[in-house]
Amino acid sequence: MKISLVLGWFLVLSLAAGCSQSNAADEKTKSSSAAETAERTKPPASSEKGIAEGEPAPGTNPSSKKNEALTPEEVISETSLQLDTRVPFSLPATIPLDKDKHLTSLATSDAKTYEIAFYQTSKPISINSSKLRNLGNESKIAVIKAAEYESEEKAAEQIGYQKAEPAGNPPVDLGHGITGYTDAGAGSAFLHWNEGRWSFMSKARNETGQDANQELGRKVVDYLEKEMLPPPDQGTVLLDGNDAGSRNHYTAWQEGNIVYEIVEADGAMTMLEVAAAFNKD
Template structure:
């Protein structure tokens, strides 16, 4: 199956987890699940990872990825115009609650009825920061950050060139004249999977495993959503185990219903210690897209919370 080029893949420079799925005793839990502020990735309780906590609980989000090495990702995924040029230093007050941050962002957006993630993978001692980098009636782009203290919307602490606030995720909505002409969504046919490539993922869902150009891919469909995991072949990662965890998670959590197409793209860098997740879905002429270097269940949790 020919792999199509997707939207720009953000360089993965961080070390979110200490060990991820693969051979040598590594399992899919480590590659899939976030770590709490008091444990390493390998010590995370599987029943607690990948979930998000209601933003009503003050500055808390969901499960945390507090690995100190992740701070280097503060510049990753910052697409659009630098907010320091478009918005300047914000005069907004400092926001200590996730709900307040989301409300402040929503209040600034020019797009009518704009949807946003409302829950984020933060630990109890972390705060959510946000910078609006694109803001028109037909497009928006917001970068979210993990902050060690309450910050204002578009705070210069987030936008300065020497900022040490780790980038958490970006959320973007674009309006197209013809969204079907974009290369965001792969043309995937999984109706007749060869037996030697078929993988059972649970709940009656079957995936297709294949290798190409030094990578291994596992692809499956859930409704209008296509899911794909890519890893480097020599890493021998347990893509099947990761996929089964995603399938199980989505049995209990509902992604936005795309009117046409949706795509969850999980890409592990060489070595399997860092991951980039892009989740895209089409709603009429709009394409929504969330990008993050958080583990897959945390990425899904943010999208599940979009409203």
């Protein structure tokens, strides 16, 4: 295994961006009041591309449920209306929520990309509300990204799929017929395995690395025995073996010249739950 390539992928985790903003406007949701319409459609005060000041943001459809909480499925559907992009639209069927929490989102897009941060809040907050920019990571569930590349080959380069192979150490039984292979270098321990067209790698510090990697690896394999990730041309999952609950996990998969990513998720299992929801109706 080429350790330098692995470390390069894990650097992506530390550079993953946070939440973004929306720039789409939905004409169907304009108020009949000329004053309200002008307020809702004026340009953003900042130089950032996205939402204008005020509540709700342009494009948000309060519809007949103006004073009611939207269901997670309704939030996902309403979020799709915020996107103005030629990238094939794909989102999970649902998003995992803690009990008594409400789902909302902050979305931005351009011709070749879109990015959506999903949040859970104690009280309902409108999609693309400026209030979301003040929320901390404790409210963030995950960020979903998509990007179009000029070719399938360019998209594949972003994935970094690797075939798991022995590196001179005994193989590891991860359960359900899945075999993992260990390696180490630069003060870190690695566990690598494949499932279908997906490549999985867990990285941890050398002192506790292999035990931590194998514990998380078996948990992931066990979960994926019951749930399925979206079928990709190829995909990769990078795991922080030091802390399964951290936000340093990463999922990406390729469909033609499009790459989808899940970053900044609230733990490894939340990330996988979001990814598996892409494979549901």
